[in-house]
Amino acid sequence: MDLHAVDLNLLVVFHHLYNARRVSRVAETLGVTQPAVSNALARLRKVFNDELFIRTSRGMLPTPMAIELAEPVAAALDALHGVFNRELAFDPATSQRAFEIAMTDIGEVHFLPKLMHALGERAPGITISTVRNTAINLREAMASGQVDLAVGHLPDLTAEFFQRRLFRQKYVCMFRPGHPLDRAARATRSAKSGPSKATSVTREDFERSEQVMVVAAGTGHGQVDEFMARAHVQRNIRLRVPHFVALADILHATDLIATVTEKFAQRSAQHFGLRYVDHPIDIPDVQINLFWHARYHREPGSQWIRSLLFDLFSE
Known part of the structure; x- marks a missing residue:
């Protein structure tokens, strides 16, 4: 032809x-x-x-x-x-560009402190806005350029999108120091597991404990809840919240437990003194990727911010 x-x-x-x-x-x-x-x-x-x-x-x-x-x-x-639509080379040191990135609130906890510190050193004029991927039509927003990037576990972003793996998320069980699960786990704590990381608790202990559940449909965390439901895990849910922002405070002041990513648990252990153990349910790891629309694959500004995120967070 x-x-x-x-x-x-x-x-x-x-x-x-x-x-x-x-x-x-x-x-x-x-x-x-x-x-x-x-x-x-x-x-x-x-x-x-x-x-x-x-x-x-x-x-x-x-x-x-x-x-x-x-x-x-x-x-x-x-x-x-x-x-x-070829543009001039992107200069991060002088750019005044605003980037919008779709991520969850737990993503904000993990990504934004390190990202903003790096931008302060390398690109002081660049600003960042975040948006929830469940609050908008993410596919259309990224195709139109309204949203520059998305970070997370987003299996629906396939056709039209490029993606690059950052890391895999492991899930753990988290609770306050002195919680009955903490005392149960202390009995099997490894000498090399550290002050905030015990080895495990039983499934029976987990099902018997009162839990707080973060309702996060459409995210990797939401898929974890679906997995436990399919596995017929009997969860004693006492509290449901729509985000992670208050979770560490809640666990610190109650006997509730929560299923969270290990990265979030590590930060909560550092700042709130919380403890966490290997999850008694064999939850599959979730892969966290960086996504961008094919239309902006060669756009210099998009290339720069993608490269920065990958350098900062890829494992």
Whole structure:
């Protein structure tokens, strides 16, 4: 097939239809009529001699050929976008840019202190805003450039997005010093486990203890709660809260326990004197990745902030 025989605008329609799966949404995005999109699809079918998209009750579903074409078409459009929108080199030392990053509140606890310290040294004019990935349509916000990056366990961000692994999260059980679980764990504490880290408690001890649960649907932590439910873990939930911000204070003043990431537990042990043990439930680790939209893969500012985050937090 000769390129001169193909209208490259058709590939733009293909790319948007593959992601949106609805003719009406593509027409709205591109500022054209629905018949114009349908006409473009008809021409694409003729070019590739394939239906490409089949109309169903769930939208326009791609054929195997369309699935095979999706990645190279996206890469080609991204390359063209970079050519026609090339910017001057990004200078972090003088930049006044504002970056918006989607993360959870527990992500803020882990990432922001170190990130802001690094920015103070290397890029004093750059500002950061955070947004909850559950409070917005994250996919659309990142495609439009409203949100620059996302950090976390976000399995829905696949097509159109690049990702890079930062680290894996292990989950532990946390409680105040002197808690009955602390006394139970002390009996098996390893000599090399440190003052705030005991070895473990039993599943029976965990199920019997009163718990505080952080309700965090759509996050890696929410998936941990779903995993324990599927494993038929009997949790004695006394308190539900929508965020982690007050969790350490709550545990410090009560006999409640909580399931948290080991990184959060380490920080809580340091600042609140809390203790934590290996979780009695065999919870799978959660991988934390850095995500960005393909449209901004070669954008110099995005490249710089991504590189900084990876240098600071990758393990």
